[in-house]
Amino acid sequence: MRVTKPVFTGLLALAPLLVSMAAEPAVTLTIDVAHPVHEVSPMLHGIFFEDINYGADGGLYAELVQNRSFEHAEHLYAWGTVNRDAQGTVTVESGDPLNAKNPHYVRLVVQDAGRGFGVANYGYGGIAVRAGENYLFSARARAGADYHGTLRAVIEDETGRPLGECQTTGLSAQWQKFDAVIKSSGAAAHARLVVLATAPGRVDLDMISLFPENTWKRRPNGLRADLVQMLADMHPAFMRFPGGCIVEGMDLPNRYQWKDTIGDIAERPENWNRWQDAIGDQTAPQYYQTCGLGFFEYFQLCEDIGAAPLPILNCGMACQYESAQLVPLDQLRSFVQDALDLVEFANGPATSEWGSKRAAMGHPEPFHLKFLGVGNEQWGEPYFDRYRVFRAAIKAKYPDIQIVTPAGPGVGDRWWELAWTKFRGGLPADLVDEHYYRGPRWFLDNAVRYDDYDRAGPRIFAGEYAAHDNGRRNNLRAALAEAAFMTGLVRNSDLVTLSSYAPLFAKAGATQWTPDLIWCDNTRVFGSPSYYVQLLFSRNRPDAVLPLKLAGACLKADEFPGRIGVGTDDSAAEFKDVVVTKDGSTLYHSEFSGDSSDWKASGGAWAFVDGALRQTAVEGSAHAFAGDPAWSDVTLSLKARKLGGRQGFVVSFQAAADGLPTRLLLGSNGNTQNMLEIGGQLWSTYQRDVPGTIETGRWYDVRVVSKGRSIKCYLDGKLVSEAIRRNVQPLYAVAGLDRKSGDVVLFAVNPNEKATDSIIDLEDVTGVTTGSRAIVLTSASADDENSFEVPARVSPHEEALPAAGARFLHTFPANSLTVLRLNIPQ
DSSP: OOOOOOEEOSSSOHHHHHHHHHHSOOEEEEEETTOOOEEOOTTSEEEEOOSOTTSTBTTTBOOOOSSTTSOSSSTTTTEEEEESSOEEEEEEEOSSOSOSSSOOEEEEEEEEOTTOEEEEEOBTTBEEEOTTOEEEEEEEEEEOTTOOOOEEEEEEOTTSOEEEEEEEOOOOSSOEEEEEEEEOSSOEEEEEEEEEEOSSEEEEEEEEEEEESOOGGGOTTOBOHHHHHHHHHHOOSEEEESOSHHHHOSSGGGSOOGGGGSSOGGGSOOEEOGGGSOBTTBOOTTOEEOOSSOHHHHHHHHHHHTOEEEEEEOOSBOOTTTTOOBOOGGGOHHHHHHHHHHHHHHHSOTTSHHHHHHHHTTOOSOOOOOEEEEOSSOOHHHHHHHHHHHHHHHHHHOTTOEEEEEOOSSSSSHHHHHHHHHHTTTOOOSEEEEEEEEOHHHHHHGGGTTTTOOTTSOEEEEEEEEEOOTTOSSBHHHHHHHHHHHHHHHHTTTTEEEEEESOOEEETTOOSSOOOSEEEOSSOEEEOHHHHHHHHHHHTOOSEEEOEEEESOOOOOOOOOOEEEEEEESEEEEEEEEEEEETTEEEEEEOSSSOOTTOEEESSOEEEETTEEEEOOOSSEEEEEESOTTOOSOEEEEEEEEEEESSOEEEEEEEOTTSOOEEEEEEHHHHTEEEEEETTEESOTTOOOEEOOOOBTOEEEEEEEEETTEEEEEETTEEEEEEEOOOOOSOEEEEEEOTTTOEEEEEEEEOSSSOEEEEEEEETSOEEOTTOEEEEEEOSOTTOBOOSSSTTSSOOEEEEOOOEESEEEEEEOSSEEEEEEEEOOO
């Protein structure tokens, strides 16, 4: 190794940097360039698509008409009647339909045509059109023998001013498809499409459609070009589709069925979207799937952007959080056959049954499908019974297909533990799908999650993850926590071979879930800070991991002081014999028999009764706190009894005056589980929760021991939950080698409010040449977000780095992800 005098990279003046380093020693990152550890999985960074937040219809799918086939439960949803000095009626009919799969259509019966009588569609919050651009109108129509007019289709702006129109002639008694082009003379964000009958008589209309001509690759039935470009810019390794809970459905009839999504769009039955009933009050009762963006369009999109397809199929189970319907094992054959047929549709020759259907849609060549998921977030023995049937059939016919298998809806719970017990006990699996929706702190803590995972088991697919920062939409803090976690994914990419953030899209004003990667409205799009994290990791993915040692200054160890507390969530309970000790000494003891004014309550109905603190309201949250905010490393003991309600009770500690407490929730999740909630974040590092039910009327002994970073919680002397709180590090980093360019690629995340000075030491090289660069994602505050008004507030910028020796100084800005591409002499 040749060591030269340190050379400054140019991000700070050298003298102030040396002063800073003298006061606080620099972090040293030592990278062994000559001895790669293992290859980086080329499939590591992909994308996850689900039709949530109007991600498909009204989003990526470019159709501008909502409810084009009148199949919504409210059949004329998004439609209105247009009467221009005319007389007539509009009804929804189903007799003698266009086809049985979409049986409803609209009937116009016109007595006096006036200046036109018909219907208008208002799209998804308005139809957006641009001046000078063409729009492709189509409709299926038929007319009674008494009708001798035409159909007039007009795009009108918000004031009713026509921007462009077309006329269709030749209507007959048989259903026909009519196509025309409308050129818009002006721009409008909230236009509408008007379809008018021009003469008296009867006209039936179905599948009324309007597409921009300028879709992605100018394809009919196409996709929004700007949204696809956002995906293409990421260089995703794969694309998971169609979800997500969409796969399962609220019940089995509502499940996603891929065979309904191919062929003529008029023959694709509409499905009500599982996300109609979403989270809290964010419901969308008229949220439906046209399946215009179906499996053929999905495979085609994957091919366009260079992403491997990764479809997920229903395994004979509806959502276990909802109906939990099961297909009996002896009736599973059609579900398994759907999986086999999908592989044939994707890969089979054009002469095969399903390959011929692909060829008929314009793609005789195969799509080269290599992955297939069986189930979404299923868990428990019912899933594994069905998984075995699917796996045996798929592997018998297509042994090279890699099967994705869920480990349940989360990690660290009993369903996850059951799954891994089976996989490590002999149940074969190719890829195990783990999901993590947690707070930013969880992702920082779990950057090392896979460092010590058993390599003898199956590979891992980090299939859904996103940092949820206490209800905020998409800020830099969450994105950097995800980036820190991703350094661990790259470092362990011999084990974690696929990963994808979720969800992908969100439409402003129509969201059921946040945060999300890409935000859009009808005309605009922007990437969240998390989008740019994914983009930077994907576009700079190295070929091999290099050994990296990080040493030097660490942040001061976290302290976790705070008061104690008790409480309830949708239940009533009472508490007594509260004792706080430290190092054998009693700091606090209350039997609630005298003056207990030191307890401060909020919510609920609290009273001191028979030496206990009692809360009797069974709805809502109620909390009471006492003690010294400076308490730390204490043991809290108390007795608690549930009096009623749907859950158990809550014990709080480490409750800072200006922050969220750490809480032990006993009998939570509908009185089914005991768990920890640390600073508002569930399932913290290395936590082990267990199933738990709290009986009404029974006294329980509760003990919580907090010592340093360790938390251990006991119920009647039995350990029911534990966690380790890690210190936030000055840097989270991973290094790799890009063999094509010869670059050493260093990903470094500084999630702290101060810049981190560092020494980068490259072993076995002579130095760094010109052409090296730093790509930095940062902003003034960790709370910063992007928006339609400021879409690039948090976005990467690039800086050239001067030539340097093998050992040089570099400063990583506060709240930043930095990708250093260091050009090494060959």
